[in-house]
Amino acid sequence: MSFLISLLVVLHMICWAVALGTWVAAARTRQPNKGMAHAAAGALVLGIVLAALVSIAGDPNHMKLGIKLVVALVAVLLAYIADRKGADTPSPVWFGIPTAIIVNIFVAVLV
Template identity: 70%
Template sequence: MSVLISLLVVLHMICWAVALGTWVAAARTRVPNPGMSHAAAGALVLGLVLMVLVPLTGDANSMKLGIKFLVAAVATAFAYVAAYRREQTPSVIWFGIPTAIIANIVIAVFV
């Protein structure tokens, strides 16, 4: 079971890295790549799977998992709004994407 959880955590982090990387690649032009929203959605789905599996191991912090889920949902929603609005994406949403992604990673590492 720990090998499965470790593999899912690696895939989860790769999805966040792809979402942040595609945002950085599009930051100057502010034309989002559709891969950003798909990577954020993949990270969200993998996070949900991990939320189900981690409590089975007995070492789950429910508050941390809940906060991470909310932040991931915000990042995913912002990414899909940016993909839909394209160049007309408001600055709050555009800069909220990397903020939410980085906040999610910081919560995962330091909390």
């Protein structure tokens, strides 16, 4: 079970890295890539699976998981809004994507 959880954590972090990397790649033109939204959604799904496995395996930190879930939902929502609006994405939505991703990573590491 420990190996499975570790593997899923690695995949979860790779998804967040891909989402942030595609945002950085598109930052100059503000033309979002579909990969950004899909990677953020993949990280969300993997996070939910990880939360379920950790709940089965031991005593999870419910506050941390709840905060991460809300922030991940915000990141996914903003990424899909940016994908739909294209180059006309408003600045709060565009800059909210990396902010939500970075906040999610900080919560994961520091809380």
